[in-house]
Each structure stands twice: as C-alpha cells, then as structure tokens.
Amino acid sequence: MKKLFLLDAMALIYRAHFAFAKTPRITSTGLNTSAVFGFTNTLLEVLRKENPSHLGVAFDTAKPTFRHTRFEAYKAQRQQQPEDITIAIPYVKRLCEALCIPVLIMEGYEADDIIGTLAKKASATGGYEVYMMTPDKDYGQLVEEHVKLYKPAFMGKDVEIMGPKEVCERWGISNVDQVVDLLGLMGDAVDNIPGIPGIGEKTAVKLIAEYGSVENLIANVDQLKGKMAENVRAFAEQGLLSKELALIEQNVPIEFDEKALELCEPNRETLSALLDELEFRTLRKRLLGEEPAPAETPKTAKSKAPTAQMDLFGAAPVAAIATSEVAGQWETTTVRRTVHDTVHDYQLIDTPELRKSLAHYLNLQDAICFDTETTALSAIEADLIGMSFSYRVGEAFYVPVPDNREAALVILEDFRSVFENEAVEKIAQNIKYDLTVLANYGVEVKGKLYDTMLAHYLIEPEKRHNMDILAETYLNYTPVAIEELIGKKGKNQGNMRDVDMEKIKEYAAEDADITLQLKEVLNPVLQQNPKLVSLFETVEMPLARVLAEVEAEGVRLDVGFLKELSQQLDVDLRDTQQRAWELAGQEFNIASPKQLGEILFEKLHLDPKAKKTKTGQYMTGEDVLLGLESKHEIVRKILDFRELQKLKSTYVDALPALLSPRTGRLHTSFNQAVTATGRLSSTNPNLQNIPIRTPRGREIRKAFIARDEDHVILSADYSQIExxxxxxxxxxxxxxxxxxxxxxxxxxxxxxxxxxxxxxxxxxxxxxxxxxxxxxxxxxxxxxxxxxxxxxxxxxxxxxxxxxxxxxxxxxxxxxxxxxxxxxxxxxxxxxxxxxxxxxxxxxxxxxxxxxxxxxxxxxQGTAADIMKIAMVKVQDFIRREKLKSRMILTVHDELVFDVHKSELDYLREHVNELMVHALPLSVKMETGMGVGQNWLEAH
Known part of the structure; x- marks a missing residue:
C-alpha cells in the first residue's frame, strides 16, 4: 500500500518553538529560526525513516472557523501567539513549497478538519496507509484500520503510532468515536471548550464507560446523584455544544488529489536561497547533497570507512542526521552508530617495543589527543590504570598501566618525551584532570594545550560540557558508559582493573577518538570569532594549567580548631533551641517544617495569610521567615539555629573529612566551565559559599592556615572591581x-x-x-x-x-x-x-x-572574571619564573590567597599587587586590598 503522511503544521511548529525556548536559534540578523528549524528536522526525520510516497502539510486559517461562529468564545482564552511563531509560519510554508510539498489551507476550517477529511478519503480508496502526524490527542477520534495517529518523538520519547486498539486503551473506551464524547464532558482548556463543570478525565472515562455517550448520559441523568446530577442537568446543552466543537469535520470541501500529494523533486534554487537566508548551513548540505567527502572533513565517530548514506531526494550522498547550533550560528552533522558495528582501529599497546614505537609516531605529529584512565574522580587520589592516544579519526591506542607504582613509572617514562614535547599540541577533554594525574607521577605536560570542554564552554556557555553530552549533541553518538564495564554505578573506577582488557581498550580508546573528533567539530566554530580564539588561547587554556597546579598544592587545615569550633556550635545550637522553645511555650523539632509551621502560624498566629505547599504544609523557607522577623523574637532564633546547623554540617564537620589521605591537605576543585558569566566556581568544598557576614561564619576562615612556622597567608583582593x-x-x-x-x-x-x-x-x-x-x-x-x-x-x-x-x-x-x-x-x-x-x-x-x-x-561580571583569570595566569608565571618557595593556594570571588615563605613576603606582595592591578588596563585605576596573617581570617 502507498503511505500518506498528513502533518498538522501548527501543532508541530508550536512544539518546535517551545523545545528551543531556553536556547533558541538566532541568526546573525536576529531572526529566531527555532520553530522553522525544529519543524524541518521533524519533516526530514519522517522522510528518512518512514519513506512516505505522499505527503501534505495542513495549516489553520487565520480567519474565524465555523466553530467560532457556533461558539464565540472558542479558543478565546488562548495566549496571544508568540511573535516568533507568527514570523516562522511564512518560512515554513516557503520551505514546504521549495520541497515540493503541498500546503493545505481552507478558510473556515482548521488543520485537523482538513487532515480528517483527506485521511478518510484516502483510506476509502483502499490503497493507502494514512498517518496523521501531530501531538494533538483529539485526532484519536479519526483512527481506523488504515488511518493512524502518528505522535512524533519528543524530549526523549520515541515515536508513538496509535490505531484503534491503542486509542481505546489510552482512554479506557470501547470505540474511538467515544473520544469526542470524552472531550465533550471534560472540555479542553487549550481550545476553551467548556465541557461540564466538575467532570475531569477520570470521571469522564467512568461515565462514558457506563453510559456510552454524552447524549445517553444526559438522558439518564436521574441515575446520577448529588452535585454530579446537578451539573449534568444544568450544563447539558453546554456538554452537547462541547462535543460538537470537539468533533473533527470529515466533510471539508477539498478533493483528495493523489498526484498533488505525491513526493517530487524540490526546487533546488529556491530551497538553496531559503536555507541560506535561514542560515541552515548543515541542512543545506544535507538536503542539496553538498556535504564534503568523509576523507576531507572526517566527523563520523571512530569510522575510517565512508558510511552508506541515503539522499532524501535522489541527489548526491548526504549526511544521515543530527544538528546542533550555537545561538543559530552553526551546525554539525554526523552519523549515529555503536562501537560494536562501526569500522574503527583501536589497538592495545602492551609491550615495551609497541610503546616505544607508538611514542615515536606520537612525537612526529603536530597534535595528539590523550586521555587517562584512573581509579578515582579525584585527580589527587587517582592511580593510573592506563592511557589512550589518538591522532587520526577512527584510530586510537590504549596503553595499560599496572598497579605497581614502580612498573607504572617505567611505562610513563616511555611517553615522557611525548608529554614534554613542546612542538606537539595536546588535546583532551577536561585536560586539568589529566595534567594533575600525570603530575602525580612526575610528568609535566608541555606545549600548546586544547581542551574540548573549555572550547565548548566559550561557544555555548550555558550548555553542559561533559564528553557524553558533547558526543551525543555534535557527533550524534552515545559513548560506552562506565557501567557497561564495571556492571554498576559508582563514584570510583577502582574495579576497572578487573575488567576484561579488550573492553577497557574499547572504552578508553573511544574517549581519545571522540575527543579528537570533537576538536575537529568545535575548533572551526571557535575560529570564526577571533576574540574567542584569543580568550581561549591566552586566558582559558593557560588558566587550566594554573588551576591544576593550585589544586595540587592544596591548603593546610587546623583540624584541632575545627573540632573545638564544632563543640562550641553544639553548645550554641542547644542554647538557641532552648530559647526558641521558651518563646514557643513548648518543645518542638525546629528542623521539621511541619512542626515549625504549626508553631508559627497556628499557635503564635504570625501570619493569618500564611501560604502552604501543595501538600498542605506551611511554607517556612528563609524568605518567609525574613518577612516575619520583626513580628516575633522566635523567628530570629529559628534563623540563627539554621545558620549554626548549616555551618556545622556543611563546613566545620565536613572540612576535615575532605583532607587528602595522601597529602593531609585540602584540595578543592576549581570549575572553569560552570558559570555562564565566566566566574570560577569550586567544589569539595564550595569556597564561594563560606559565609563571611556573620562572626561564626568568618571563624571558618581561621581554619585555613599557613603550612608551617616559616610561612604566612597572604590575601590579595580586588577592591570594588565591578x-x-x-x-x-x-x-x-x-x-x-x-x-x-x-x-x-x-x-x-x-x-x-x-x-x-x-x-x-x-x-x-x-x-x-x-x-x-x-x-x-x-x-x-x-x-x-x-x-x-x-x-x-x-x-x-x-x-x-x-x-x-x-x-x-x-x-x-x-x-x-x-x-x-x-x-x-x-x-x-x-x-x-x-x-x-x-x-x-x-x-x-x-x-x-x-x-x-x-x-x-x-x-x-564577565570582564571581572577575565581580569581575575589573567591575573592568576600572570602571577603563577611570575612564581614559576622566579622559582619562589611561595605558592598560590586559593581563589575566591575577587581574591587570591597565597602560602608565602616569610623571606619572600615583601617581594611577592609587591609583584602580586602590580600584576593584579595591571592585568587588563582600563581607564579606571584598579586597586587591591592586601593582608597577611597566620590564617586566612587574619589575612583577609
């Protein structure tokens, strides 16, 4: 049978628009192309996967329909159509016309009426399998043996094809005609179809199951009881009207023109001009068959051999599918596949001869990609399991490293010349981690660095940047998950050593291969913006090396002081709780929102209009309490209790547990690719959130101390930088x-x-x-x-x-x-x-x-972040160049913290101030506040 697809344009356009709501596609001229782009991808997905013989796209009319005439308030409560959708509709129509796809419009009727009519007429010929493509549930009333509802894939959900059986199961009805009865009873808020008050979906299903139709329900209203009976009697006409409004018209005066709906060759000239106007670069290549051969731009993940591809319109081979973009400026195209079914060459390098040979070839390259496999997520604590290298797409090499440290050092020595070769660019994903791991083994990575995570961070700062996400987005490939190797989820990979070597090889080599491909995809985009290239090469990449060194240095903690502070906080917590109980006139669990709400709003009546959560519990968040602080002393005690509790659990008791077993020092992790503003963040612990506004909060900084009696803490803080x-x-x-x-x-x-x-x-x-x-x-x-x-x-x-x-x-x-x-x-x-x-x-x-x-x-804020990063790079270069004993150990907000050898204090203080003040010259003079002490609090 022939296959006819009828698309509900407006439903698909709206869906595409809101799918891109958080990260819309914007062209260089400011045009939002999200809806057009999403619709086009959906259309092409159907053409590729379903291979229809006939296709039409139905649009609603801008003029009132017969439903508006019948019921003036029809769709009256809908929000005004977003301007971007209004702009998108003509483009979608032009796209359809360029692709030789009929645009179906008839004044006085909606798209579902046109689709319903054509679907029934096509099915009646006996020669068509018809698919109504829409996310709209109302179309369920039209399905029959050869007319199906085709709900496109969306937000991780696969395509859903619904025939009579599936529709009836979905609604709990006996036949599809009853869909319109359900809609008549429960109404439709989107279209402002009123239904009968008090009847929702569950009740409607129950009533139709018992009475069969709206008409029969009304005829048997005497069998109903209470409010239900009252509503059905009072709103019987409204229920019948609602059913009428929900009924899709199947007799629209439109002919089923087989020839017009048959797929044909696109108008290449018109299509090319339109795609250029929309800046759909990859779609242009895909549709018009202008994709370069794989050998010229190798982007297929791990594949050396060309992949068989299908041209949608009989032109030259094109890439199969997958697009992503940066604010509408660019797209990438690749082919999805799994590691098991694609040609690639991953080799195990496990003998001295093979290692020396690989090192020789790596040293001959302009750039190599590398990755370390380790036993832990913490680079400070991690042991090497192996290393992988790639310098050509589809090829990678895995070098296992034994558990014995002395044997591991021997293997690393074979590759020292590679890592220290300044003529070879080193590419990695989250390269800071690898730098730290290798430094633990005495290996310094020299030469130009390229981090794909940071490249993507500059291109799309508000997106996620981990390798799996990037591979899925830009290579259309899901990498092998660690759980596939170790058999369970976990935070460390210690049992990786027990996994079959062949599996480890595939997993590890794949990481290097994919990272190399990501570089080839991301770098051309980065190069389009000279400013971003400079920012990447002179700020972000040098900073990655600096942060690796700062993290590895760590900071000494006064554990004894923290223990004493914890005990004092216990006393303060008990005293604060006791006072709160006295003010309440009874004991209660301050940490329980339920009990606290009852005390504040039922016993003390602090707010007669107190808000509740969906579960009926009083809201007692900090914003609520701050608004009540002036009304009763108990509120301040509750806020104090929460602050003390947070200080104790989050910092005072938690910090000692974060000390490294290897170094005995605290090694926070600085995150370069998290905040959209460019500011650094930190984890384990989050230094940015250590409180400084209260005396107790400031006390925590006293625990950060100089390494010994020969050192002091120096703090250098930009003054009012923003x-x-x-x-x-x-x-x-x-x-x-x-x-x-x-x-x-x-x-x-x-x-x-x-x-x-x-x-x-x-x-x-x-x-x-x-x-x-x-x-x-x-x-x-x-x-x-x-x-x-x-x-x-x-x-x-x-x-x-x-x-x-x-x-x-x-x-x-x-x-x-x-x-x-x-x-x-x-x-x-x-x-x-x-x-x-x-x-x-x-x-x-x-x-x-x-x-x-x-x-x-x-x-x-972004410029402040850039200034701080430049200052860090310059200061660290100075410390290295002068071979000082002093070290940079922390950065928080606009502050740098140093562990300074007393003999170098004046010299370092002078140069740190100079380097920070002149990091990025502006017309306004920069200033720093500098302090010295045995601990961070004294210095700050």
Whole structure:
C-alpha cells in the first residue's frame, strides 16, 4: 500500500518553538529560526525513516472557523501567539513549497478538519496507509484500520503510532468515536471548550464507560446523584455544544488529489536561497547533497570507512542526521552508530617495543589527543590504570598501566618525551584532570594545550560540557558508559582493573577518538570569532594549567580548631533551641517544617495569610521567615539555629573529612566551565559559599592556615572591581574621578544623590548609596531597593532617579547595553566572552526583565572574571619564573590567597599587587586590598 503522511503544521511548529525556548536559534540578523528549524528536522526525520510516497502539510486559517461562529468564545482564552511563531509560519510554508510539498489551507476550517477529511478519503480508496502526524490527542477520534495517529518523538520519547486498539486503551473506551464524547464532558482548556463543570478525565472515562455517550448520559441523568446530577442537568446543552466543537469535520470541501500529494523533486534554487537566508548551513548540505567527502572533513565517530548514506531526494550522498547550533550560528552533522558495528582501529599497546614505537609516531605529529584512565574522580587520589592516544579519526591506542607504582613509572617514562614535547599540541577533554594525574607521577605536560570542554564552554556557555553530552549533541553518538564495564554505578573506577582488557581498550580508546573528533567539530566554530580564539588561547587554556597546579598544592587545615569550633556550635545550637522553645511555650523539632509551621502560624498566629505547599504544609523557607522577623523574637532564633546547623554540617564537620589521605591537605576543585558569566566556581568544598557576614561564619576562615612556622597567608583582593569596570565602560566622569583619586566612591555617590557636601554624608547615607551603587549593576528595581535599604518604594525610586541624574553616563551605558543585545542576541566582555540572551525581546515581562538585567551585568561580571583569570595566569608565571618557595593556594570571588615563605613576603606582595592591578588596563585605576596573617581570617 502507498503511505500518506498528513502533518498538522501548527501543532508541530508550536512544539518546535517551545523545545528551543531556553536556547533558541538566532541568526546573525536576529531572526529566531527555532520553530522553522525544529519543524524541518521533524519533516526530514519522517522522510528518512518512514519513506512516505505522499505527503501534505495542513495549516489553520487565520480567519474565524465555523466553530467560532457556533461558539464565540472558542479558543478565546488562548495566549496571544508568540511573535516568533507568527514570523516562522511564512518560512515554513516557503520551505514546504521549495520541497515540493503541498500546503493545505481552507478558510473556515482548521488543520485537523482538513487532515480528517483527506485521511478518510484516502483510506476509502483502499490503497493507502494514512498517518496523521501531530501531538494533538483529539485526532484519536479519526483512527481506523488504515488511518493512524502518528505522535512524533519528543524530549526523549520515541515515536508513538496509535490505531484503534491503542486509542481505546489510552482512554479506557470501547470505540474511538467515544473520544469526542470524552472531550465533550471534560472540555479542553487549550481550545476553551467548556465541557461540564466538575467532570475531569477520570470521571469522564467512568461515565462514558457506563453510559456510552454524552447524549445517553444526559438522558439518564436521574441515575446520577448529588452535585454530579446537578451539573449534568444544568450544563447539558453546554456538554452537547462541547462535543460538537470537539468533533473533527470529515466533510471539508477539498478533493483528495493523489498526484498533488505525491513526493517530487524540490526546487533546488529556491530551497538553496531559503536555507541560506535561514542560515541552515548543515541542512543545506544535507538536503542539496553538498556535504564534503568523509576523507576531507572526517566527523563520523571512530569510522575510517565512508558510511552508506541515503539522499532524501535522489541527489548526491548526504549526511544521515543530527544538528546542533550555537545561538543559530552553526551546525554539525554526523552519523549515529555503536562501537560494536562501526569500522574503527583501536589497538592495545602492551609491550615495551609497541610503546616505544607508538611514542615515536606520537612525537612526529603536530597534535595528539590523550586521555587517562584512573581509579578515582579525584585527580589527587587517582592511580593510573592506563592511557589512550589518538591522532587520526577512527584510530586510537590504549596503553595499560599496572598497579605497581614502580612498573607504572617505567611505562610513563616511555611517553615522557611525548608529554614534554613542546612542538606537539595536546588535546583532551577536561585536560586539568589529566595534567594533575600525570603530575602525580612526575610528568609535566608541555606545549600548546586544547581542551574540548573549555572550547565548548566559550561557544555555548550555558550548555553542559561533559564528553557524553558533547558526543551525543555534535557527533550524534552515545559513548560506552562506565557501567557497561564495571556492571554498576559508582563514584570510583577502582574495579576497572578487573575488567576484561579488550573492553577497557574499547572504552578508553573511544574517549581519545571522540575527543579528537570533537576538536575537529568545535575548533572551526571557535575560529570564526577571533576574540574567542584569543580568550581561549591566552586566558582559558593557560588558566587550566594554573588551576591544576593550585589544586595540587592544596591548603593546610587546623583540624584541632575545627573540632573545638564544632563543640562550641553544639553548645550554641542547644542554647538557641532552648530559647526558641521558651518563646514557643513548648518543645518542638525546629528542623521539621511541619512542626515549625504549626508553631508559627497556628499557635503564635504570625501570619493569618500564611501560604502552604501543595501538600498542605506551611511554607517556612528563609524568605518567609525574613518577612516575619520583626513580628516575633522566635523567628530570629529559628534563623540563627539554621545558620549554626548549616555551618556545622556543611563546613566545620565536613572540612576535615575532605583532607587528602595522601597529602593531609585540602584540595578543592576549581570549575572553569560552570558559570555562564565566566566566574570560577569550586567544589569539595564550595569556597564561594563560606559565609563571611556573620562572626561564626568568618571563624571558618581561621581554619585555613599557613603550612608551617616559616610561612604566612597572604590575601590579595580586588577592591570594588565591578564598580570600577562600570565606571570604565560608562565613561562617567564623576565616578571615574572618584576611583582615580582614591576617594570613597560610596561616600562620593551619597554626596551627589542626597545633594549634601561630602563632609556631611552620614553613615546611613553612605550605606544607602553603597546599596544603590551595587544594585544598579544588577538592575535593581525600586521595589528591590526599598527592601534592601528599608525605605518606602517612593524613596527608593527617588534614590534611583537621583542616581541617574547625577551619573547620566551610567544610564546611557545601561540603555546602550540593552540595545546592543536586542540587536545581536548576546552580551560581550572586552575580551569577547559572550552571554546569549535570547529573551531580550520576549513578550513575557519576567523573562525580558531578566535578560535586560543580564545585558547590563554580564559584560561587567564577565570582564571581572577575565581580569581575575589573567591575573592568576600572570602571577603563577611570575612564581614559576622566579622559582619562589611561595605558592598560590586559593581563589575566591575577587581574591587570591597565597602560602608565602616569610623571606619572600615583601617581594611577592609587591609583584602580586602590580600584576593584579595591571592585568587588563582600563581607564579606571584598579586597586587591591592586601593582608597577611597566620590564617586566612587574619589575612583577609
């Protein structure tokens, strides 16, 4: 039988648009092509997988239909169609026409009516298997033996094909005609079909199972009881109307034209121009058969041999499928396969002769990809299991390393010349980890470095960057999972040594091969932006080496002090709990939201309008408690209890457990590819979150101590770096002058916004001005400022207005920043670090406001991150070059921390300040605050 596919265009367009809602595709001209791109991929997937002989795409009419005439409120409550979808619809129609696919529209009817009519007419000929392609459940009423509902794959769910049996099972009905009865009873909120009040899906299914139809239910209303009977009587006509509205028309005056629906050759010239306009580069190659031969651009994962490919329209071979993009700027194409069924060459290198031969060939290459297999996720604690190398796509080599350290060192010695060869570029995924592991064995990796994780981080900062995700996204391939080897999930790979060597070889060699392919995919994209190339090569890659060294150095902890602090916190917790019980007049579990809510809102009646969770429990989060703090002393005690408990469990008791068994020191992990702003983050422990605003929180820093009596801790902290960057970016004369003359910028701001001489600025004025200064950077509103400085909204608005009057250049910078992002779709730092903000033109005020705030702040915060990273690289180079005994041991926010040999203190302090201040020259002078002590708290 012939195969006819009828596509519900609007349903598929909407689905595609919202699938890309968080990361929309934006062309260089600012056009959002998400809906067109998603629809096109869905269409091509059908053509490739289902190979239909006939196909048509049905659209709704813009004019009212017979349903609107019958029921004026039909679809009245639908949100206004997103502007991007309105723009996309003509493009989808043009695409269909270019592909020689009929566009089916008839005024007065919806797409489902057109599809229903054509489906029935085609089925009646006896020569067609018809598939109605849509995610819309209403189409279930149309299915029959040769008419199926085809729900496309979406968000990890496979394609679902539903015939009469599947539809009846889905709804719990006896025949598909009853779908419309169900819809008549329960209504449809999307289309504003009212149904009968009080009847949801479960009740509707039960009623139709018993009575068979809406009409029969109404006729037997006397058998119903209570509210159900009342509603059916009162809304019987509404139920019948709803059924009528939900019924898909099958007699639309449209002919079933077999010839018109038959697939034919696309108009290549029209299609080519359209795809260029949409900037669908890979789709253009795919559809028009212009993909270069695999030998020229090898992107098929691990495959040396060309893969058989099918041309959708009989043109030259094209790539099978898979696209990804960066804010609409680029795409990649590859072929999915598994390690078991694709030609590749992975070799085991397990003899001295083979190792020497491999090392010889690796030293002849311009670039090699390598990966280490280890026993642990912590690079400091990890032992080598093996190493893999690749320098040509589809080929990789695995070198096993024995458990015995002396034997392992012998093997590593065979490859020392490779790792230390400065003429050979080293490629890896998360290269910092590999640098640390090899350093544990006394091997330094020299030469140019290339980390695919960091390359992707610069290209798509808000996406995930691990190798499996990148392989699936850009190579359309799922790598072998560690669980397939070790048989279970776990945080370490210690039992990898027990796995069959052939399996380890495949697993490890695949990592190197895939990483090499990712480099070949990502690097051309990176090269399109010279600023990003510079940022990658002069900042991010050198920093990876620096962070590996800082992490390996670690920091000494005063475990005895932490033990004493833990005991003191126990006392404080008991005292705080006891006081809370006294204030409540009874004992209760402070850590129980349920019991706490009952005390606060049922016994003490602190808020008669207290909100509850979906489970009926009172909400007792920090934001709720802060709003109640002025109403009762118990609230402050609860907040104190939570803070003490968090300090004890998260830091005081947890830090000693994080000490390395090998070094006895704390080795935090610095994350280079997590925050979208470019800022570093850290884990185990998260140094960024160590509290500093409370005395107890600050005490934790006292536990970070110098390595011995010959060393001290030096802290170097940028002073007001983001405000200085704002001054430089805006060019505001007053602010620039304040910084360059070393004035107190908050006092200077207060003098201007409160219109008083500098000497008459009070502490409260300065506090408010400080809040405004920092709030402006983050786009603070009058409401937000009023809460922060505890003034009325009117006074807060006046503060902001005064600020912009006195600092007009700042307001101009903010407006220009938002305008630039509206035009380009992204915010950018001086060095070219980008933050994509697709919602800057959104009709949703909340989404748009968030994007506007980031348009102002991202260049500032990102530039601050770049400055700190440059400073770290320069300072570490200085320490290496001068062969100092002192070491950089931590970085937190805008601060660098050093373990300094006392004999080098003055020398290092002078040069660290100089290097930090001049890391990235701006028109505004940078300053650092520097302190020295036996522990971090004293130094800070």
């Amino acid at each position: 405000l200085r960057i704002m001054a430089a970016f805006s060019g505001d004369a007053s602010m620039t002058e304040a910084f360059n003359q070393g004035l107190d910028v908050h006092r200077a701001t207060a003098s201007k916004v409160f219109h008083v001489p500098l000497e008459e600025v009070t502490a409260d004025m300065r506090r408010k001005a400080k809040t405004v200064n920092f709030g402006i950077i983050y786009g603070v509103s009058a409401f937000g400022l009023s809460q922060q400085v505890e003034v009325s909204r009117t006074e807060a608005k006046e503060l902001i207005d005064n600020y912009f009057r006195e600092f007009p250049a700042v307001k101009e910078y903010m407006d220009e920043s938002m305008a630039k992002v509206r035009e380009t779709g992204y915010a950018e730092t001086i060095l070219g670090r980008r933050r994509y903000l697709p919602n800057i033109n959104s009709g949703n005020q909340t989404d748009r406001g968030y994007a506007e705030r980031n348009a102002i702040n991202a260049p500032i």
